[in-house]
Amino acid sequence: MSIWEYANPKKFMQTTEVILPWVAVLAVLCLVTGLVWGFFFTPDADRFGSTVKIIYLHVPAAMMATSAWAMMLVTSLIWLIRRHHVSALSAKAAAPVGLCFTVIGLVTGAIWGQPMWGTWWAWDPRLTAFLILALFYLGYIALWSAVDDPDTAADLTSVLCIVGSVFAFLSRYAVLFWNQGLHQGASLSLDKKENVSDVYWIPLLVCIAGFVLLFITLVFLRTRTEIRARRLAALLARERLA
Amino acid sequence: MTLLAVHNLSIARGTVPVLEGVSLSLAAGRAMVLRGPNGIGKTTLLRCIAGLQPALEGVIEAAPDAIAYAAHADGIKATLTVAENLEFWAAIFGTKGIDHALDAMNLRDLRDRRGANLSAGQKRRLGLARMLVAGRPVWAMDEPTVSLDAASVALFAAAVLGHLAQGGAALIATHIDLGLQAQVLDLTPYRAKAPQDGGRRGAFDEAFT
Amino acid sequence: MIALLLRDIRLAVRAGGGFGFGLAFFLLVTVMVPFGVGPEPATLAKIAPGILWVGALLSCLLSLDRIFALDFEDGSLDLLATAPIPLEGVVAIKALAHWLVTGLPLVLVSPVLGVLMNLPGPGYGWLVASLLAGTPALSVIGAFGAALTVGLKRGGLLLSLLVLPMYVPTLIFGAEVVKRGAMGLATGTPMALLAGITAGAVALLPFAAAAAIRVNLR
Numbered sequence: 001m002s003i004w005e006y007a008n009p010k011k012f013m014q015t016t017e018v019i020l021p022w023v024a025v026l027a028v029l030c031l032v033t034g035l036v037w038g039f040f041f042t043p044d045a046d047r048f049g050s051t052v053k054i055i056y057l058h059v060p061a062a063m064m065a066t067s068a069w070a071m072m073l074v075t076s077l078i079w080l081i082r083r084h085h086v087s088a089l090s091a092k093a094a095a096p097v098g099l100c101f102t103v104i105g106l107v108t109g110a111i112w113g114q115p116m117w118g119t120w121w122a123w124d125p126r127l128t129a130f131l132i133l134a135l136f137y138l139g140y141i142a143l144w145s146a147v148d149d150p151d152t153a154a155d156l157t158s159v160l161c162i163v164g165s166v167f168a169f170l171s172r173y174a175v176l177f178w179n180q181g182l183h184q185g186a187s188l189s190l191d192k193k194e195n196v197s198d199v200y201w202i203p204l205l206v207c208i209a210g211f212v213l214l215f216i217t218l219v220f221l222r223t224r225t226e227i228r229a230r231r232l233a234a235l236l237a238r239e240r241l242a
Numbered sequence: 243m244t245l246l247a248v249h250n251l252s253i254a255r256g257t258v259p260v261l262e263g264v265s266l267s268l269a270a271g272r273a274m275v276l277r278g279p280n281g282i283g284k285t286t287l288l289r290c291i292a293g294l295q296p297a298l299e300g301v302i303e304a305a306p307d308a309i310a311y312a313a314h315a316d317g318i319k320a321t322l323t324v325a326e327n328l329e330f331w332a333a334i335f336g337t338k339g340i341d342h343a344l345d346a347m348n349l350r351d352l353r354d355r356r357g358a359n360l361s362a363g364q365k366r367r368l369g370l371a372r373m374l375v376a377g378r379p380v381w382a383m384d385e386p387t388v389s390l391d392a393a394s395v396a397l398f399a400a401a402v403l404g405h406l407a408q409g410g411a412a413l414i415a416t417h418i419d420l421g422l423q424a425q426v427l428d429l430t431p432y433r434a435k436a437p438q439d440g441g442r443r444g445a446f447d448e449a450f451t
Numbered sequence: 452m453i454a455l456l457l458r459d460i461r462l463a464v465r466a467g468g469g470f471g472f473g474l475a476f477f478l479l480v481t482v483m484v485p486f487g488v489g490p491e492p493a494t495l496a497k498i499a500p501g502i503l504w505v506g507a508l509l510s511c512l513l514s515l516d517r518i519f520a521l522d523f524e525d526g527s528l529d530l531l532a533t534a535p536i537p538l539e540g541v542v543a544i545k546a547l548a549h550w551l552v553t554g555l556p557l558v559l560v561s562p563v564l565g566v567l568m569n570l571p572g573p574g575y576g577w578l579v580a581s582l583l584a585g586t587p588a589l590s591v592i593g594a595f596g597a598a599l600t601v602g603l604k605r606g607g608l609l610l611s612l613l614v615l616p617m618y619v620p621t622l623i624f625g626a627e628v629v630k631r632g633a634m635g636l637a638t639g640t641p642m643a644l645l646a647g648i649t650a651g652a653v654a655l656l657p658f659a660a661a662a663a664i665r666v667n668l669r
Contacts (some may be wrong), residue, residue, distance in 0.1 A: 045533040135574050135616040139609075145601065149256050155666040158614065163595060163659050170648065174620035177641070178627065237258050241651050256491025292533050295669030321465040322458070333454030334534045358562050372530075 007084035009227050016220045024217045030210030034212035038203040054112045056204060062105035068098030068215060072140070073165050076158035087225065088154035089230065092144050092163065093222030097215060099137040104109060105130055125179045129172045136164045150230060243270045245308060245411045246380050248291065250433070251300030255286045259298060259434040266427055267381065268411045273402060276415040277431035285314075286413040287429070288382045291413065310335075310378035312386060316369030320358035324349055324368055327357060332375040343374035346401045348394070354441050362389040370398055381405065381412040387420070395420070431435075452536055452544055454595045462521075464640025473510040473553045474560060480506035481564045498576070499568035500629030506564070507557045507582055508618055510591060512558035514553050515593035516610050518545050519601040519664065528601070530669055538661040546587075546594035548658070554586035570633060581645060585625040588649040591656045592617050596658035603665040621648055 072091040079088035109127050110120045115168035121127070143160055147153035150197055244267050252262040259304040260283035268274055268326035276284050289295050291302055319325055328340040333358050344350045352360065360368065366389050381402070387395050399420045402412050406422075414420070470639055484502050488494055501570045522528040531541050562575050570578065596614035602604035626646040 052369065132616055132619055135612075139616060142609055142612050146600070146603050146606070150617040151257060152602075152666055152669075156663055159659055159666075163656070164617070167592075167620065170620040171616070173621075173624040174644075176539060177644070178623045221490050289529075289669075293530075295530060307535050309533065311529065313526050313529050315524075315529070317525050317527035317528070317530045319458070319462055319525070321462055326458075326461075330458045331530070334536065335532070336535060341469055362567060386484075 004082070004084070007048055007078075007082070007086050009086050009118070009231075012086050013227060016224060020217065020220050020224075023213055023220065027210055027213035027217050030213055032208035032210075034203050034208075036199075036212050038207060040205060042188065042199055051112060051115050053075040054108050054198070055200070056207045058105060058108040058112060059204060060208045061108065063099045064207060064211050065098060065105050067131065067212075068094050068101060069161075069165070069168070071219075072161050073096065076161040079154055079162060080158050080162075085099050085154075085167060085230070087228065089226040090123075090219060090223045091157070092154075094215075094219045095141050095144070096136055097218045097222065098140065099134060101211075101215070102130055102134045106134065124181060125176045128175045128179070132171045132175070133168055136168050140164065144152060145221065150233070203234050244268065245270055245304065245381070246291070246413065247301075247303040249288070249301045251287075251302065252293075252297050253283060253290050254287050255283060255315075255377060258266055260286055260343070261429060261432045262434045264300070264429070264432045266413075268413060270379070271406050273412040273414065273424040275420075275422075275424045275426045276413065276429060277361045277417070277426055282429045284363040284429060285384050288384050288415060289313075292382050304380060306373070308378055309380045309382050310373050310376035312369060312373055312381070312383040314384055314388070315391045316365050317372070318357040318360070318368055323354050323356055323357060323361070326337045327368060328371055328375055329374045335376045335378070337377040339373050340371075340375055343371040346374055346397065346404070347371040348397055363391055363394055365426050366390055369395055369396055370401065371435055374401060381410065381414070383412065383416075384412045385415055387418050452540055455531075455541065455544045456548050456551075460551060461659065463548070464551040465486040473514055473555055473599060476510075476513055477506050477510040477557055477560065478564065478641065480509060482632030483568055484568070489542070496571055496633070499565065499570040500574065500633060501620045501626045502568060503564060503570070503578060504581075504585075504626040504629065505623055507586065508559065508622055510557055511553055511586065511589045511593060512548065515597050516600070516607045518549050518571070518594050518597040520606065522598070522602050523667075529668060530662070532665070534654055538572040538664060541597065542594055542660040542664070543591075543653070544659040546591045546653075546660075549594065550572055550587050550590035554590050558586060570629075573635050577638055578629050581632075581642065582624045582626035584642065584646045584649055585621050587651045588645075589618060589622045591649075591652045594659040595656045595663070598663040598667070601664060621645065622647065625630055 006015060035056055039053050042053070044050045044052065072094050075087040075091040075094070077085060079091070106127065110132070113122060113124075113127075114120050140157055140160060143157050144153055147156060246266075246268040248264060248266045251264040253260060253264075260281075264287065268272065274351060276287065278284055284296070287338050288311065290297050291304075292309055294311070305348075317331075319330075322330070325340065325344070332338065337355060344353060347370055349364075349367055349371055352364060357365070357368075368387075370386060373383070386398060390398060395418065399422060400413075402420065402422060412424075414424070481502060484498070485495060488498065519528060522531065534541075558579060561578050562619055565575055565578055593610075593614055595619070596610050599613060603609065624641045627641040628638045630644060634666045637668065
């Protein structure tokens with residue numbers, strides 16, 4: 001049995017109908033466990049005080065922000081190469097979810113930055129890179145909504161996703177270069193991994209799993225909606241033809 | 243010699259299939275007229291044959307760079323003169339000399355007039371003159387006689403005859419009788435069947451059968 | 452190909468908008484800034500590299516939607532797509548024509564605007580050099596954005612939304628070259644990166660843009 005069978009819209013609908021409730025429940029379980037554990041049952045950190053606890057939202061959201069774009073890149077390539085509609089529609093479905101995660105990452109970053117850096121916003125390379133990523137998400141979503149014909153829109157957004165990935169990647173490193181240029185090495189960025197001991201790490205892992213499952217749930221839901229909308233449009237077009 | 247052969251072609255406008263099972267073949271020196279009611283898919287068929295959009299199914303056989311396509315829009319730049327417009331297309335298609343085309347479409351007197359100052363019929367004549375400088379054997383033309391007066395239609399028919407005499411071929415979607423010895427292809431029987439009558443439904447829709 | 456280049460330049464010159472508006476806009480942006488931030492020479496000198504680069508970038512953006520939209524509307528793009536020259540070549544040539552009528556004039560007038568912005572002496576050479584190396588990338592990236600939006604009504608705003616994020620690396624490295632140059636520091640690294648982006652964009656983006664145009668034409 002080939003994995004491409006699931007690219008058939010009907011098969012996809014049947015499969016996700018069964019999987020979706022389980023994934024959703026698991027996502028809620030992981031998120032509740034991870035967040036409660038992280039917020040109430042971990043000690044305050046030496047350097048950060050209780051502000052460190054925002055990592056349980058900040059880190060998973062930021063990880064998913066980039067992962068969602070990576071997923072869109074893969075599904076866009078699958079659409080361009082194999083012309084599976086579900087693939088293109090799942091990329092369309094993932095974009096607003098990815099944008100939300102990016103915004104969550106930015107907002108929690110700003111909230112964390114206030115006590116730590118004394119400012120809501122610093123042009124820290126990492127924050128800036130996420131801001132640029134948010135702009136790419138916006139452009140991608142705008143292009144989807146601007147083109148009427150669904151296959152044309154899928155083609156154009158896929159090309160944009162590929163080219164955009166290259167430029168988002170370039171921007172990431174350009175930004176690093178740019179801020180070093182200003183601050184001469186006095187970087188504001190915090191390297192999380194060095195500071196995180198197991199006490200924080202395990203609930204964080206649970207939270208990350210929760211965010212991944214939440215992402216899958218939302219993308220499945222939205223893809224199902226897109227498939228239904230597409231099907232509806234096809235039926236209406238047929239009605240007009242008949 | 244067959245210049246253009248189309249086998250069992252199915253095409254869609256947007257996502258809706260419009261024509262299916264179209265086959266035709268066009269030999270050197272022959273013209274074919276496409277007929278059919280509005281919306282049947284004449285323009286879509288011509289764009290498909292010109293290579294501007296993919297077919298759902300079927301094969302189009304033609305030598306590479308054999309087809310010159312004339313659409314509703316003539317691609318005339320308002321700020322360039324008639325001669326400049328034509329010279330540009332001659333250069334793009336790699337042919338020399340525009341005088342024969344100017345003469346054939348009676349544009350010699352308008353040579354230095356700007357595109358902006360041409361009437362609709364004059365623009366159309368310029369658009370058709372472009373076919374003459376394209377130097378390609380197969381003409382695929384979409385309603386070429388729109389906004390032409392009777393004299394200009396006669397000019398156009400003469401130009402097509404001249405093209406055929408030189409071993410070219412023409413595929414023309416039109417409702418006017420051009421006085422050509424042309425084969426007529428009525429597209430009505432090829433209208434795509436509704437899905438409930440066994441017609442194709444588009445790749446996406448087919449998954450739900 | 453050369454015929455296409457000459458035609459595009461001729462069209463831009465005759466239509467007027469080509470050179471004039473972009474340059475006027477560049478001038479206006481630069482003139483507006485001192486009104487906003489105050490006339491102190493030290494402040495202006497400090498922000499001059501960034502302002503000049505942002506101004507050049509925005510002026511470039513203004514005329515992007517004309518690269519393909521006019522040819523799309525009058526049917527020329529259909530005909531060019533069926534012409535014997537490859538569509539990738541058409542894109543590259545049209546981007547080059549855009550650069551010749553917008554980018555190059557911007558490069559040439561930039562030293563004058565540098566004077567208005569009180570750019571420090573050593574910066575002028577680097578300003579011209581960085582714009583010369585960077586503006587071709589702006590034209591090619593813009594041509595890609597224009598190709599994506601060519602079939603759309605009201606594509607102009609969307610075009611800016613798509614293209615501006617992609618201008619970030621070029622802007623960063625370009626402004627960095629001028630900044631370092633004005634301070635008398637070594638500019639080798641950002642200059643090389645800027646040129647690298649331009650080379651990469653010029654080499655690869657015509658293919659993506661041609662693919663987008665083919666999709667938009669069908």
